[in-house]
Amino acid sequence: MPRLLHTNAFRLAALYFALFATSVLALLVFIYLSTANFVETQTEATLDAESRGLAEQYQERGLAGLIEIIQDRSAAGHGDDALYLITDPMLHRLAGNLSQWPRATQIRPGWIRFPVELQRHGASAAEDALGSVFVLPGGYRLLVGRDLSDASAFRSRILQTLAWSALATLALGVAGGLFITRNMLRRVEAVNRTSARIIHGDLSQRVPLSGSGDEFDQLAANLNAMLDQIERLMLGMRQVTDNIAHDLRTPLARLRARLEVTLFEKPDAARYAEALNETIAEADRLLQTFNALLSIAEAEAGSRREAWAIVDLAEIARTVAELYEPVADEKGLALAVETDATLPVRGDRHLLSQALANLLDNALKYTPSGKVTLTARAADDIVRIEVIDTGPGVPADRREAVFDRFVRLEGSRSTPGNGLGLSLVRAVARLHAGACWLEDNAPGLRAVLTVPMVKGESVPRLAESRSAA
Amino acid sequence: MKVLVIEDDREAAAYVVKGLSESGYVVDHAAEGRDGLFMAVSGGYDALIVDRMLPGMDGLALIASLRAAEIRTPVLILSALGAVDDRVKGLRAGGDDYLVKPFAFAELLARLEALLRRGAGGQAVTRLEVGDLEMDLLARTVRRASREVELLPREFRLLEFLMRRAGQVVTRTMLLENVWDYHFDPQTNVIDVHVSRLRQKIDKGFERPLLHTVRGAGYRLAAE
Numbered sequence: 148m149p150r151l152l153h154t155n156a157f158r159l160a161a162l163y164f165a166l167f168a169t170s171v172l173a174l175l176v177f178i179y180l181s182t183a184n185f186v187e188t189q190t191e192a193t194l195d196a197e198s199r200g201l202a203e204q205y206q207e208r209g210l211a212g213l214i215e216i217i218q219d220r221s222a223a224g225h226g227d228d229a230l231y232l233i234t235d236p237m238l239h240r241l242a243g244n245l246s247q248w249p250r251a252t253q254i255r256p257g258w259i260r261f262p263v264e265l266q267r268h269g270a271s272a273a274e275d276a277l278g279s280v281f282v283l284p285g286g287y288r289l290l291v292g293r294d295l296s297d298a299s300a301f302r303s304r305i306l307q308t309l310a311w312s313a314l315a316t317l318a319l320g321v322a323g324g325l326f327i328t329r330n331m332l333r334r335v336e337a338v339n340r341t342s343a344r345i346i347h348g349d350l351s352q353r354v355p356l357s358g359s360g361d362e363f364d365q366l367a368a369n370l371n372a373m374l375d376q377i378e379r380l381m382l383g384m385r386q387v388t389d390n391i392a393h394d395l396r397t398p399l400a401r402l403r404a405r406l407e408v409t410l411f412e413k414p415d416a417a418r419y420a421e422a423l424n425e426t427i428a429e430a431d432r433l434l435q436t437f438n439a440l441l442s443i444a445e446a447e448a449g450s451r452r453e454a455w456a457i458v459d460l461a462e463i464a465r466t467v468a469e470l471y472e473p474v475a476d477e478k479g480l481a482l483a484v485e486t487d488a489t490l491p492v493r494g495d496r497h498l499l500s501q502a503l504a505n506l507l508d509n510a511l512k513y514t515p516s517g518k519v520t521l522t523a524r525a526a527d528d529i530v531r532i533e534v535i536d537t538g539p540g541v542p543a544d545r546r547e548a549v550f551d552r553f554v555r556l557e558g559s560r561s562t563p564g565n566g567l568g569l570s571l572v573r574a575v576a577r578l579h580a581g582a583c584w585l586e587d588n589a590p591g592l593r594a595v596l597t598v599p600m601v602k603g604e605s606v607p608r609l610a611e612s613r614s615a616a
Numbered sequence: 617m618k619v620l621v622i623e624d625d626r627e628a629a630a631y632v633v634k635g636l637s638e639s640g641y642v643v644d645h646a647a648e649g650r651d652g653l654f655m656a657v658s659g660g661y662d663a664l665i666v667d668r669m670l671p672g673m674d675g676l677a678l679i680a681s682l683r684a685a686e687i688r689t690p691v692l693i694l695s696a697l698g699a700v701d702d703r704v705k706g707l708r709a710g711g712d713d714y715l716v717k718p719f720a721f722a723e724l725l726a727r728l729e730a731l732l733r734r735g736a737g738g739q740a741v742t743r744l745e746v747g748d749l750e751m752d753l754l755a756r757t758v759r760r761a762s763r764e765v766e767l768l769p770r771e772f773r774l775l776e777f778l779m780r781r782a783g784q785v786v787t788r789t790m791l792l793e794n795v796w797d798y799h800f801d802p803q804t805n806v807i808d809v810h811v812s813r814l815r816q817k818i819d820k821g822f823e824r825p826l827l828h829t830v831r832g833a834g835y836r837l838a839a840e
Binding site for chain 2: 424427431434435438441442445454466469470471473474477495497500501504505508511512563564565568
């Protein structure tokens with residue numbers, strides 16, 4: 148409970164309660180004032196009408212007539228609480244159910260308040276009464292009054308009712324506030340408990356949903372979706388780490404073994420030099436793998452977008468093809484290049500060049516004879532690049548797997564490569580909001596890379612490359 | 617030639633200092649940024665080799681201070697940060713070349729030599745000559761022993777780069793960076809194929825070859 152006092156939910160509930168209580172009290176006071184006064188106003192109106200009626204009777208029938216009416220109305224049973232008195236100018240009683248002119252307080256001209264002894268249920272009680280005083284021509288005075296015992300009983304009953312309902316409302320308010328606060332706290336507490344478990348290492352924990360679909364459930368669902376994404380990333384990372392450990396450990400072990408074996412042998416300068424050169428070459432291959440992994444990680448992280456510009460993918464494709472043309476030529480392969488004039492895309496020239504180089508490199512490496520074609524064309528709002536070869540292709544069930552890091556097809560192990568080329572191509576494609584996949588060219592393979600095209604912007608004419616000087 | 621190596625890693629520094637001394641350079645070493653800056657300002661060096669991450673004063677800040685003091689000594693930056701924008705930042709700070717760690721010593725040596733030679737030249741040339749090989753930069757023609765050599769535009773740029781550094785070792789990475797502006801290593805050694813094509817065009821049919829392969833380093837264009 149002390150914790151409860153320090154929560155936002157409690158503060159909110161308390162504030163809400165204060166506002167609620169104030170308005171309830173204001174409402175009740177208004178009800179009390181208007182009902183309580185209503186009875187008095189009503190009484191006054193009745194008295195006023197009655198005394199005017201009696202005054203008219205006086206004018207029509209004279210004093211004797213009036214006295215007769217008063218005596219008649221004063222008779223018991225006519226009205227329990229009606230009071231009448233008529234006196235001569237010297238205040239001597241002529242008729243009425245009051246024995247003498249009361250000691251009265253004037254509340255305003257023509258209206259008085261006075262005490263009266265009433266016989267009720269066999270007992271006499273002092274009550275407050277309200278009276279209207281009318282001075283008739285000739286100095287005669289007429290007092291018409293009502294005892295206010297009913298009115299005050301009504302007033303106190305109202306007061307009591309209102310007090311009880313105020314108490315009940317406030318009690319319900321407090322209970323409701325506490326209930327809501329605790330309910331909210333319980334759900335926040337559920338999120339906290341889950342977070343704490345996750346912090347302690349159990350990433351499989353999820354925030355429980357109440358099933359109501361309210362804001363708390365939405366928050367919990369979002370948190371859970373975020374946790375799912377984190378878990379997926381962590382799993383991917385673990386896989387990559389395992390692969391790296393495997394693929395870097397193997398050459399490192401080979402490198403170490405070679406050095407050790409050399410040490411076992413008889414000291415021989417020429418043999419040592421050879422072993423050292425082999426070791427350096429092995430270290431260079433390791434570094435290459437390492438650099439490739441870093442490039443992929445960088446492309447996947449999607450950082451460094453400040454270096455992005457509008458680049459011409461057609462020009463990039465032509466330049467990369469030109470780089471590889473002699474390689475194809477030397478291998479006896481035909482390399483055909485077909486591109487649109489300009490294909491503006493927003494991106495990183497270096498990464499896009501490297502992705503295309505990897506695709507061409509693969510095609511040239513794995514095609515024993517025939518032709519490799521590079522096409523770059525606009526299709527709707529997309530630049531579609533295809534690298535088509537006449538090589539052995541990739542079996543349909545392996546066309547996705549080869550995009551994973553370090554995955555190489557059986558039979559390609561003898562060819563130099565680290566199994567990272569296509570991983571980088573896909574990472575670069577995704578970084579540029581594009582895609583990359585493999586298709587059957589029957590015979591051969593078709594690698595497709597798509598990148599969204601930039602519309603309505605021209606490619607700034609860049610120098611083809613940095614000055615050689 | 618006097619070179620200052622500013623590098624905090626003792627082993628890496630020893631490697632560079634030993635290699636350069638054996639290649640005939642006079643080498644000084646500073647292990648800390650502020651010492652390095654002080655030595656660079658007062659020492660009269662022909663070139664500086666600066667590690668990017670240094671205690672005391674960051675490598676790029678050091679270069680920026682040198683340039684602000686109008687000291688134009690060529691600077692080769694060494695860094696473990698290899699992304700393209702790291703390179704751009706290094707060159708913007710006033711570095712003249714950028715080499716990513718780890719590197720082959722031959723690469724460092726070739727780049728250092730290129731920097732030292734560049735400091736010597738300066739005026740715009742319109743003709744390059746190596747032995748009986750001539751290049752006219754305005755007409756964009758190449759002749760060897762008065763016989764015209766037909767080159768594709770990229771081959772022309774490749775040859776121009778080699779001719780401007782005649783006698784020096786030029787590495788494959790230097791060619792890839794300067795002739796193609798690529799900062800990644802293609803898996804197949806495409807540069808070798810381009811160079812052997814160029815060699816076909818300029819050396820075939822001549823008794824003395826001009827374009828030499830330097831084992832474990834790269835290429836050298838020279839009339840020997």
